[in-house]
Amino acid sequence: MLRDLNSILDYVDRLNELDTSDVPPMAQVSDRYGVDQSKQGSERFAYASREDVLEGLRKSLPHEVALENAPDADEDFFRVPKVIER
Amino acid sequence: MDLTSLTIDAARSAVQGRKTTALALAEAHYTRIQKEDGQIGAFLTLAKERALEQADRIDRMAAEGKPLPPLGGVPVGIKDVLSTRGVRTTAGSKILEKYVPPYDCTAVARMEAAGAVMLGKMNCDEFAMGSSNENSAYHPVRNPRDLNRVPGGSSGGSAAAVAADMAVVALGSDTGGSIRQPASFCGVVGLMPTYGRVSRYGLIAFASSLDHIGPLAKTVKDAAIVLRAIAGRDPMDSTSADVPVPDYVAELDKPVRGLKLGVAREYFAEGLDDEVRQAVESAIDKLKNLGCEIVPISLPHTPYAIPTYYLIATAEASANLARYDGVRYSHRALGVKTLSEMYRRSRDEGFGAEVKRRIMLGTYALSAGYYDAYYLKAQKVRTLLTRDFDDAFRKVDAIVTPTSPTAAFRLGEKSNDPLAMYLADIYTVTADLAGVPGISIPCGETKEKLPIGLQILGRHFDEATILRIAHAYEQAV
Numbered sequence: 191m192l193r194d195l196n197s198i199l200d201y202v203d204r205l206n207e208l209d210t211s212d213v214p215p216m217a218q219v220s221d222r223y224g225v226d227q228s229k230q231g232s233e234r235f236a237y238a239s240r241e242d243v244l245e246g247l248r249k250s251l252p253h254e255v256a257l258e259n260a261p262d263a264d265e266d267f268f269r270v271p272k273v274i275e276r
Numbered sequence: 277m278d279l280t281s282l283t284i285d286a287a288r289s290a291v292q293g294r295k296t297t298a299l300a301l302a303e304a305h306y307t308r309i310q311k312e313d314g315q316i317g318a319f320l321t322l323a324k325e326r327a328l329e330q331a332d333r334i335d336r337m338a339a340e341g342k343p344l345p346p347l348g349g350v351p352v353g354i355k356d357v358l359s360t361r362g363v364r365t366t367a368g369s370k371i372l373e374k375y376v377p378p379y380d381c382t383a384v385a386r387m388e389a390a391g392a393v394m395l396g397k398m399n400c401d402e403f404a405m406g407s408s409n410e411n412s413a414y415h416p417v418r419n420p421r422d423l424n425r426v427p428g429g430s431s432g433g434s435a436a437a438v439a440a441d442m443a444v445v446a447l448g449s450d451t452g453g454s455i456r457q458p459a460s461f462c463g464v465v466g467l468m469p470t471y472g473r474v475s476r477y478g479l480i481a482f483a484s485s486l487d488h489i490g491p492l493a494k495t496v497k498d499a500a501i502v503l504r505a506i507a508g509r510d511p512m513d514s515t516s517a518d519v520p521v522p523d524y525v526a527e528l529d530k531p532v533r534g535l536k537l538g539v540a541r542e543y544f545a546e547g548l549d550d551e552v553r554q555a556v557e558s559a560i561d562k563l564k565n566l567g568c569e570i571v572p573i574s575l576p577h578t579p580y581a582i583p584t585y586y587l588i589a590t591a592e593a594s595a596n597l598a599r600y601d602g603v604r605y606s607h608r609a610l611g612v613k614t615l616s617e618m619y620r621r622s623r624d625e626g627f628g629a630e631v632k633r634r635i636m637l638g639t640y641a642l643s644a645g646y647y648d649a650y651y652l653k654a655q656k657v658r659t660l661l662t663r664d665f666d667d668a669f670r671k672v673d674a675i676v677t678p679t680s681p682t683a684a685f686r687l688g689e690k691s692n693d694p695l696a697m698y699l700a701d702i703y704t705v706t707a708d709l710a711g712v713p714g715i716s717i718p719c720g721e722t723k724e725k726l727p728i729g730l731q732i733l734g735r736h737f738d739e740a741t742i743l744r745i746a747h748a749y750e751q752a753v
Contacts, residue, residue, distance in 0.1 A: 202583040215655035219711030259605035
């Protein structure tokens with residue numbers, strides 16, 4: 191595993207052959223779709239947002255359904271080993 | 277009529293015209309699966325109850341003379357990274373061995389609304405990480421064209437099932453080539469739509485800015501029919517684009533004369549197998565004879581695509597796979613005494629080696645002190661790669677390349693050298709990084725009768741053009 195990780199890291203080093211000092215980073219493709227360049231901050235991404243309506247789009251999963259795949263649960267909660275260690 | 281060698285239209289019209297039933301089609305495919313899949317390994321879970329219920333619904337419509345929807349009665353396979361309500365979904369991993377989703381992936385729901393009969397869940401590389409389907413935690417998939425060879429990955433099960441007539445069409449996912457490369461290795465059609473063309477809601481996420489859902493099919497027309505059914509804005513996926521869905525099928529027969537096809541020198545350089553080169557060049561000649569103009573172009577940053585991909589994809593994967601913690605729905609290790617022991621042991625037991633490798637790489641690339649050198653650097657190179665495509669598409673309408681540098685390799689041949697495996701993706705990862713659509717179609721065979729794939733890349737949201745070119749080529753050979 192260590193040998194593989196090291197050889198991959200050596201390989202990705204070749205990105206340093208490129209001068210990217212004036213290149214903006216690209217986090218996602220959808221930045222290009224419908225982004226309003228005239229706006230600032232989150233308003234630029236209005237295309238991706240919707241009304242914040244409670245239960246507007248679909249109902250939340252019923253409780254029992256949400257707990258169905260749980261490795262350990264009671265009627266209300268997922269049960270896990272203790273979180274706070276003394 | 278051989279019920280397992282039909283295309284979508286042939287199957288649907290046979291059911292509509294009462295020459296057969298959706299039930300008979302489903303049963304014929306299950307019989308074939310029982311006979312062939314022991315050797316191939318394409319299916320992880322069969323969904324007989326759901327399939328037969330849907331078949332019954334379609335048969336009643338046909339009996340009442342109602343017009344069937346476009347995929348009415350058509351048996352389909354669904355890659356096991358797509359969530360299916362009530363049907364176990366594993367993502368090819370032991371960590372989800374018992375997971376039964378409480379909801380359907382949008383693409384699956386749209387397929388069923390179009391009448392498709394879901395036969396079962398297709399084997400794949402674990403969490404879609406792989407290029408050979410050898411990373412499945414269950415068993416590898418073998419190439420139906422040569423059982424000693426890989427079908428490609430990560431949608432190996434989907435490609436193999438369609439190639440072996442165990443399904444008429446299948447849905448797969450593509451993050452670095454996982455639809456196109458197995459399509460190429462198995463001799464079927466594989467379409468990766470533009471990023472955002474098809475909703476990712478319900479797709480078990482690997483790399484959220486690179487994941488795509490798309491069809492693997494026997495013909496280009498079948499791929500177009502499926503795309504038309506599953507594409508379109510979904511309020512449940514904020515990255516799904518609000519772009520109208522054209523009738524991809526109606527556009528197929530438009531002439532290709534006059535279209536400019538770019539041939540990028542970086543895709544025909546060293547590392548490309550001679551037989552693959554010959555088959556692809558011969559395919560390009562055929563396209564020229566159909567009236568396309570061949571234009572030499574350059575995509576200069578292509579050699580940097582693999583390192584860029586393996587930094588961005590692994591970084592995103594390390595975030596997306598953090599949810600498998602043993603708390604709510606994934607495997608939990610037994611006898612753990614503290615929360616952190618639970619996380620550590622559950623994930624150690626549940627994840628395979630390649631998944632662990634990628635999570636560690638990704639975490640490292642994002643860590644303090646290394647973020648700029650690795651992840652941010654990769655994001656900048658991603659911009660350069662995308663600009664290469666933007667520049668090219670000012671000169672040409674589509675770009676033609678080999679799908680993969682080789683035909684299908686042998687099982688075990690690359691599984692000990694992850695980097696060698698990664699380099700197999702060289703012609704496919706660029707499209708995922710730029711978000712452009714790509715299709716792989718069969719364009720010949722090697723001397724050992726292994727399929728070779730031709731890839732056609734197009735502008736964002738211009739699937740109609742690449743489908744048209746692919747269809748014209750398919751009809752001409």
